[in-house]
Amino acid sequence: MHIPDGFIPITQGIIYWIIALVFIALALRWARKELSEEKVPIVAVLAAAIFALQAFNLPVGMGTSGHLVGGALAAIVLGSPFAAVFILSIVLIIQGVIFGDGGLTTMGVNIINMGVIGGFVGFYGYTGIKAVIKNPYVSAGIAAWFACLIPALAASVELWVAGTFPLVPGLIAMGTYHAAIGIIEGVVTAAAVYLIIHARPDLMDIKTGAAV
């Protein structure tokens, strides 16, 4: 769902960039305050790791494969949606400038989709669902599924606003594909959270409620 250059008119690209910059500034402030100022390097190292985790080819079933976005995982483990904004912004800058995946004028919109929307949906989805069902792993899985689906739907709305793809077919195509890919994102995130809670319980920021 990395929107490439040319698919969003320059004026809209600038607006998305400004919104993204506001969130990057907020994420930087979060990192300084919550990570006791100097721990920012840990996030930088985690960003590199998320990039590597995205490389794993995961079986979705029926011959399809998908890969992780990782925003929900980062937000859940580090206990803030801004962790995802921070980490995915860095990842998207590298992907856009070095690999050419995504774009320069569309980097703002991609940061909004995968970092901001993905991070917020992942984190608040997790805390909200966990308050109801009390199971951190299932909550993490469902939240990660939404964190994969909703940014994809947002991308199709943005392409519609840009006039480069019609709304309904876009929502159907992107929605179906990412609803399927989201299953693997959800299951793998749940398994990873399960492992992290059991191996490094001190690492998870929020009270998980799980018997460790």
Add this chain to the structure above:
Amino acid sequence: MIEDLFLIEKQSYRESHIHSLDARVKILVAFAAIIAVVSVPYSTAVYTVGAIFFIFFAVLWALSRLPVSVYFWRLAMVLPFGIFIIFFQIFFENRYYEVFHPIVTLPLNIHIYAESVQFASILLVKFLVCISFIILLSSTTRMQHLLEGAGRLGFPPEFALILGMMIRYLFVFAYMYRKVTESLETRCFDPFNRVVPWKYRVRMLGYTIGTMFIRAYEQGERTYLAMLCRGYGKDSHLYVTKKAIKGYEWAFLAASFALIISTPVLVWTGIVNFF
């Protein structure tokens, strides 16, 4: 994608006139070209602008003495999503045209419109030119130079520090990714082997990913402590030395900007038109 990191970096370590240009010059030229192409409204003017820009790119690529195969390999890596949107474009009407003429009618009342095909080709031109300049930039400039160049252009130093660490550890994790996948292979673990239950395969992958996450976190903690020992504090930032842009680099920058700015203007005013 991270698997290609070493190959991309290897290309940027070659030597040529383009490789030796100051990173700032290359960043500015590539970014300006992309912004200029994106700024051209969705119209047939994109064809001429795109053609001239593509020739400009091709000349720079030739001067960089990189094989053409590298370009196509890197292009293939990033095409899928863009091509998906461009291909399906031909079946839909869009807001940039008033009337649509069906050229092919398929069952289920699906049409291919002449205008939509044209619109798809406009998108394709914009997409290809932008990707080409990014490929040129990252194939001819080392990541560290890109970072320093960005720092000299006014990129916030504290953010440059974070990005610099991310780049350094990107290679560490690329190695780790390689080692982990190799060890999975030696254990004959195939994520796509249907004989093994899906649940088991996904659980193993989830644990692998969780383990890598923990390893990264612990690596981060160690790095952080090591940095503290070396005097790192909240006011630390990446130190970028001053470097003057040489005369011929100024000339190249000026000539490139003249081309990048004048082309869309001349095409838009109708003075230059190839198509």
